[in-house]
Amino acid sequence: AKRAGRGRYRFYDASLNTGNVEAFHLEQGFAEALRSHQFVLQFQPLVHLDSGRIDGYEALVRWRHPHYGLLYPDRFIAVAERSGFIVSLGQEVLRLACEQLAQWHEAGLETSVAVNVSALQLAQPEFADTVLELLAGLSLPAQRLELEITETAILQRESPALDNLHRLRVAGIGVSLDDFGQGYAGFAHLQALPLTRLKIDRSLIAQLSNSHDDSLIVSTTIILAKRLKLQVVAEGVETREQRVHLRLAGCDLAQGYHFSRPMDAEAVPAFEEDFNAE
Ligand code: C2E
Ligand code: CA
Ligand code: CA
Ligand code: CA
Numbered sequence: 001a002k003r004a005g006r007g008r009y010r011f012y013d014a015s016l017n018t019g020n021v022e023a024f025h026l027e028q029g030f031a032e033a034l035r036s037h038q039f040v041l042q043f044q045p046l047v048h049l050d051s052g053r054i055d056g057y058e059a060l061v062r063w064r065h066p067h068y069g070l071l072y073p074d075r076f077i078a079v080a081e082r083s084g085f086i087v088s089l090g091q092e093v094l095r096l097a098c099e100q101l102a103q104w105h106e107a108g109l110e111t112s113v114a115v116n117v118s119a120l121q122l123a124q125p126e127f128a129d130t131v132l133e134l135l136a137g138l139s140l141p142a143q144r145l146e147l148e149i150t151e152t153a154i155l156q157r158e159s160p161a162l163d164n165l166h167r168l169r170v171a172g173i174g175v176s177l178d179d180f181g182q183g184y185a186g187f188a189h190l191q192a193l194p195l196t197r198l199k200i201d202r203s204l205i206a207q208l209s210n211s212h213d214d215s216l217i218v219s220t221t222i223i224l225a226k227r228l229k230l231q232v233v234a235e236g237v238e239t240r241e242q243r244v245h246l247r248l249a250g251c252d253l254a255q256g257y258h259f260s261r262p263m264d265a266e267a268v269p270a271f272e273e274d275f276n277a278e
Contacts (some may be wrong), residue, residue, distance in 0.1 A: 031181035202236020
């Protein structure tokens with residue numbers, strides 16, 4: 001504490017000292033944001049490259065912040081991870097995604113939803129139980145849910161993460177390895193994980209048309225994934241050229257602005273009709 005004159009002391013918060021005032025404010029607002037339902041989801045379709053049909057949607061969280069406006073995850077997920085709030089937020093996202101899925105099913109829209117799961121969330125001993133209870137409570141078949149995880153989530157040895165994954169896989173839930181090719185590329189232990197899909201990071205897809213190296217990495221990744229009996233998803237597909245290239249390279253699914261930006265849940269039924277009519 002520093003002397004602030006007239007015998008009063010001013011206390012400094014570490015997060016303010018680093019100049020990260022926004023992170024501090026966001027962190028302060030998390031609990032209230034959960035209570036007053038400020039977190040909402042948008043949905044982005046995954047498309048089968050061969051048939052051109054929609055496979056399902058990835059749920060992407062947004063925060064309708066009372067002061068900052070609509071916030072995208074890059075602004076607050078890292079803060080939520082550092083504070084541990086990500087566990088509650090992740091639970092909220094799962095619940096919202098499954099409720100939306102159930103609502104679509106009731107309306108006759110048979111689809112599936114993929115939800116991003118953080119390392120800390122997956123490492124909670126009760127994670128698998130919570131997910132299975134949520135599905136059972138909404139009478140949703142496990143096959144309709146996918147979980148997207150990153151490698152860092154399963155690198156820690158004695159964490160319950162791997163056990164959770166195995167249990168969810170056995171129940172029929174799909175597991176995608178997200179952001180493959182971004183940073184650490186662990187070809188070696190891919191085999192040991194209970195995965196159904198591999199998602200190639202959009203940084204590799206973005207390079208496709210102008211770099212031979214990257215197209216080699218992408219095609220090699222696709223071949224490897226096939227060997228391991230995994231479906232391959234390309235993320236961040238923005239052009240027709242990339243779509244054609246990926247299809248020829250044997251990629252199964254694609255996601256990106258070329259097909260659709262993430263949209264509000266209300267827009268999904270009309271999007272399905274238009275898209276499948278083409
Ligand atoms: P991600 O899992 O790699 O999700 C895809 C991101 O790429 C989304 O950004 C999406 O809007 C964006 N994107 C999709 N297609 C294109 C494209 O063609 N071009 C470009 N430039 N971008 C595209 P968003 O929604 O901002 O999400 C960013 C990241 O935040 C996600 O990356 C994911 O890692 C994380 N995230 C999102 N929702 C959640 C969540 O509910 N929980 C957790 N733990 N993380 C989440
Ligand atoms: Ca993802
Ligand atoms: Ca991704
Ligand atoms: Ca990514």
